[in-house]
Amino acid sequence: MSNHSQAHPAHLQHHFVDSDQQFDAAKMGMWVFIVNEILFFGGLFCAYIVFRAWYPDLFTQAATELNTVWGAVNTLVLIGSSLTVAMAIRSAQKNQIKGLQINLLITIALACIFLLIKYFEYSHKLHIGIWPGAELYTYEGIDHPLAHVFFSIYYVMTGIHAIHIIVGIGLMIWIYIRAKKNEFGSEYYTPVEMVGLYWHLVDVIWIFLFPLLYLIE
Amino acid sequence: MSEHNHHEHHVSSAGQLWAIGIALTLLTILTVGLSYVEIPAPFDVVVALTVAFGKAFLVCAFFMNLYWDTKFNTMLLIGAFAFFILMVAVTLLDTLYRNDVVPSF
Numbered sequence: 604m605s606n607h608s609q610a611h612p613a614h615l616q617h618h619f620v621d622s623d624q625q626f627d628a629a630k631m632g633m634w635v636f637i638v639n640e641i642l643f644f645g646g647l648f649c650a651y652i653v654f655r656a657w658y659p660d661l662f663t664q665a666a667t668e669l670n671t672v673w674g675a676v677n678t679l680v681l682i683g684s685s686l687t688v689a690m691a692i693r694s695a696q697k698n699q700i701k702g703l704q705i706n707l708l709i710t711i712a713l714a715c716i717f718l719l720i721k722y723f724e725y726s727h728k729l730h731i732g733i734w735p736g737a738e739l740y741t742y743e744g745i746d747h748p749l750a751h752v753f754f755s756i757y758y759v760m761t762g763i764h765a766i767h768i769i770v771g772i773g774l775m776i777w778i779y780i781r782a783k784k785n786e787f788g789s790e791y792y793t794p795v796e797m798v799g800l801y802w803h804l805v806d807v808i809w810i811f812l813f814p815l816l817y818l819i820e
Numbered sequence: 821m822s823e824h825n826h827h828e829h830h831v832s833s834a835g836q837l838w839a840i841g842i843a844l845t846l847l848t849i850l851t852v853g854l855s856y857v858e859i860p861a862p863f864d865v866v867v868a869l870t871v872a873f874g875k876a877f878l879v880c881a882f883f884m885n886l887y888w889d890t891k892f893n894t895m896l897l898i899g900a901f902a903f904f905i906l907m908v909a910v911t912l913l914d915t916l917y918r919n920d921v922v923p924s925f
Contacts, residue, residue, distance in 0.1 A: 626829070627890065634893040638900040645904040652908055653915045659861075675852050679845060686841035689832065689883045696831045803884045810875045813848075814868035818855035 614791040626793050633797045637804050644808055647760050651815065654756060658749060665745050665753035667820045668733065670724065674817035677720050678809060684713035685806040688799045695792035700782060703795070707779045710802070714772045721765055728754070735759070757816055764812060767805045774798045830888035840882045847875050 612622060619625040655662050687710045694702030732741035735758040740751035778798050781787065787795055851871040859867055881887040886894050 630889070631893060631896075634896045638896050641897075641900040642904060642907070645900075645907060648904070649908050649911055653911060656912065656916060671852065671855070675848060678848050682841060682844045682848065685844075685879060685883055686837060689837045689840075690834065693832055693834065693837065696829060800884055803879050806883075807876045807879050810879070811869075811872050814851055814855070814872050818851065818868055819865070820855075 612790060614793075622790065626796075629793050629797060630800070633800050637800065640804055640808075644760075644763070647756075647763070648811070648815075651756055651760065654752060658747075658752070661747050661749050661753055662819055664747050664820075665750050666816065666818075668728070668742075668745065668754075669757070669817045671817050673720055673724055674813050677717050678813045680713050680717045680720070681806045681809050684710045684717070685803055687713065688802045692792065692795055692799045695782075695787050695795045696789055698789045700785060700787065703782050703787065704779060707775050707782065711772055711775050711779070714768055714775070718765060718768055718772075721761065725758075760812055760816070764805065764808055767808070771798070771802050771805055774801065830885060832882070832885075836882070840878050844875055844878055847871055847878075 615622055615625060619628065687706045691703050691706035691710065694700070694706055731744070733754050734740050735751070735755040737751045740754065742750070775798060778787075778795055781794065851868055854867055854871070855864075880897060886897065
């Protein structure tokens with residue numbers, strides 16, 4: 604559709620009354636998806652709570668193997684990336700397409716730094732024998748017969764979170780390409796806002812993972 | 821676009837967004853610092869989660885714009901959390917009151 608008249612902008616789907624209704628519908632849909640994501644991670648947090656209630660000592664002992672400094676650095680990296688995503692949306696709202704692109708690139712870079720730090724954390728653990736699951740786990744450093752249970756929870760929770768980061772990077776590359784094609788501006792920036800909401804959700808989940816996994820020794 | 825039914829989207833100022841980012845950074849430093857303080861058993865988790873909820877509130881209200889948004893989206897978020905609590909509560913009613921925890925777990 605290449606109808607650029609005032610009455611019917613190109614981005615407006617025919618089943619919406621106007622751009623505002625379309626924007627609000629998209630945003631509500633995104634929040635329903637966030638509800639689904641919260642309950643999806645909620646199942647994992649539920650497993651965490653059940654096992655921590657059963658074996659409180661296991662968690663305080665095993666968590667000493669997690670590096671608080673790298674966990675904190677990654678928390679700050681994600682907070683920084685949330686800030687740049689918010690700045691990207693602000694740039695789109697103010698028609699600053701260059702600023703939108705730059706903020707998206709910084710966000711993608713910060714997301715890659717997060718994954719890089721996570722890679723070093725994982726590879727160090729796997730190297731010393733901290734694998735998920737009783738059969739693969741060979742590390743002797745934690746004096747608890749169920750040490751592998753803590754790390755199974757750790758790998759699944761942080762692993763699924765990391766998959767969300769990877770998906771987010773893909774989404775932001777998509778938004779960046781569309782921004783380069785000049786598809787966004789103050790009149791239409793819905794996909795930028797939706798990817799922003801997704802990215803903030805990933806940040807919020809890490810805000811809870813960090814103290815619950817890294818800060819309990 | 822006709823002006824009479826066009827409501828402006830909220831645009832946060834750069835200073836506002838930076839203030840939230842700095843507040844989140846300070847709360848992260850605070851929660852790491854508090855983890856080195858000896859707080860007796862249940863309260864260390866309570867303190868850590870209180871800070872985490874404070875950070876989550878800042879992100880949801882001012883980065884995800886719920887503060888300026890329709891109340892319906894806030895209701896969705898609170899509803900999701902309420903059902904999460906329900907899931908945990910019902911699960912704990914089972915797992916906390918078993919005579920024997922399943923041995924291999």
